[in-house]
Amino acid sequence: MIKSKVKYFVTLVLTVILAFSTIFSAYASTWTLTGDTYAHDPTYIQEGSGTRWVFSTGQGIQVHWSTNGTTWNLGTQVFASEPSWWATQVPNHTKLDVWAPDIYYYNGKYYLYYSISSFGSQTSAIGLVTCTSITTGDWVDQGMVLSSSSSNTYNAIDPNLFADKSGNLYMSFGSWWAGIYVTAISKSTMKPTGNAYRIATKDGGIEGSSVVYNSSTGYYYLFVSIGVCCQGVNSTYQVAVGRSTSVTGPYYDKNGVDMKSGGGTVLDSGNSSWKGPGGQDISGTNILIRHAYSVAESGAAHMLISDLQWDSSGWPYYS
Template sequence: MFKSRKRIITLLLLSAMLVFSSVFPVYAATWSLNGDTNVHDPAYIKEGSTHWVFSTGSGLQVLYSTNGTTYNRSLPIYTSRPSWWSTYVPNHTGLDVWAPDIFYYNGKYHLYYSISTFGSKVSAIGLTTTTSISGGVWTDQGVVISSNDSTNYNAIDPNIMQAANGNLYMVFGSWSSGIYITAISKTTMKPTGNAYRIATKSGGIEGPSLVYNSSTGYYYLFVSIGVCCAGTDSTYKIAVGRSTNVLGPYYDKNGVDMKNGGASVIDSGNSAWVGPGGQDVSGTNVIARHAYSVAENGAPKLLISDLYWDSSGWPYYN
């Protein structure tokens, strides 16, 4: 009798735990990374069994991992400057490349990147392609879109996505000029028309990452708000809004249009990691970003987490 009663109580407790976890889901896991994880503005993709991370830096920096946790540094994409860089960004020197994005489409990996100088809208987004990341042979495809002091937008921080109807779009931009979206040709992988502003925020907004979640029926615009690149003094935060239309409008959790400053913060950092941002959402279940390590005096480090979605259709991770 006692054993039977104990078994019933155990079954009831297990049932209660299952109900609790379905109503209040546990937070997703942050991957335990090691090796060389020094990055800024990471772009993550998996080719076969190899995990690749592209990031801001000289020649466009590359990390790889065969298990997803231990990372090594590979050779940079560029060892010399394409001639068009100086044409579109005359004051750009050296091999400094910013905020890449990697997108696989039609049998090729398309690696978008930006060149610019701090505090200037004289910028350009470029494209290089390969059929095999591990093969290491990249072909520069020239300028994708450029900007100057007379354009509304700043041509940095590109991110490519495929909408529910199969069409391609690129989001890009930063700061006072805000975040813009433009249609992308499936043939040239470059813009086909005008760019439209979909988000702005005083105090800094950049690094957009746009994804469609077929389970919720929403497009989600992830952005970095605040100030980056100041080590542990950085104020970066990751925020999000969503829309039923790829062109917007995008609203935060309080119903505020992102064009009017709306943005729901989902990661503001913690005592160990300051200024999370430069995020890249891979599919709908992985998010990579950088944050500044308190333990390492503000060194920018790679963080990767599983991305979950709550019952209201909003993303979260721990």
């Protein structure tokens, strides 16, 4: 009888510990970052098994690096001077001000897409710069990828390169106006080939798209930033998501609303410490990086990184 009671007590304790461990793991998914974490529209990648890198909006494309993923240092900007085609294609952009880069590794090379524009204008362009080693920094300008003007329905900013379930490459891009688009990317030129398809729109602002295919669920997920950015603690940015069985959509939210009709399930609307989360990027299917505006620092933009998790219904979440 005594042995039976002891066994029951040990089993009960282990069950409670396991339960608390499960609860903790489900809610302790945001990384604790230190060092220089000032960033806007960040994109994340790990170079091999070594250094982690974050590229973000800023002069010549801002760069941060970390050896462990939690302590961050400011690196050397990608562009020291403007490529000549910038002034021709987007004459009113602000010198070395570069927006919303996206980093992608393919076939032994790093591809860094970025956008230049004048705020509130459709006169924009997406460019590409490549290197074989981020640590070495042997960046080579590959010129313009896509452009837009007032005659286009889309705005050529906020690029995001991704692969479909068969390994074909695509790029999502766009903002406001007619919303988010997706186009196929040539594996030889790493630039668009074929038509662009609209996959999302929303009144009040939509941009910063990221698309990822999750082989475990069989869905493509479209993450977007909705609302208004760049207003410090008054920013209304939120991270939202929808999913589709096809790379070109339609993408539906949890309520079955098509994202081309304004749908999108909100994942993150901020909290009392961090306002206006958005500009997100997905690394693999398990890491989500975004920026948010610090209340304690009167609206300074910092990068935040979380473990992206998936519920039993195949929807992403993080905390």
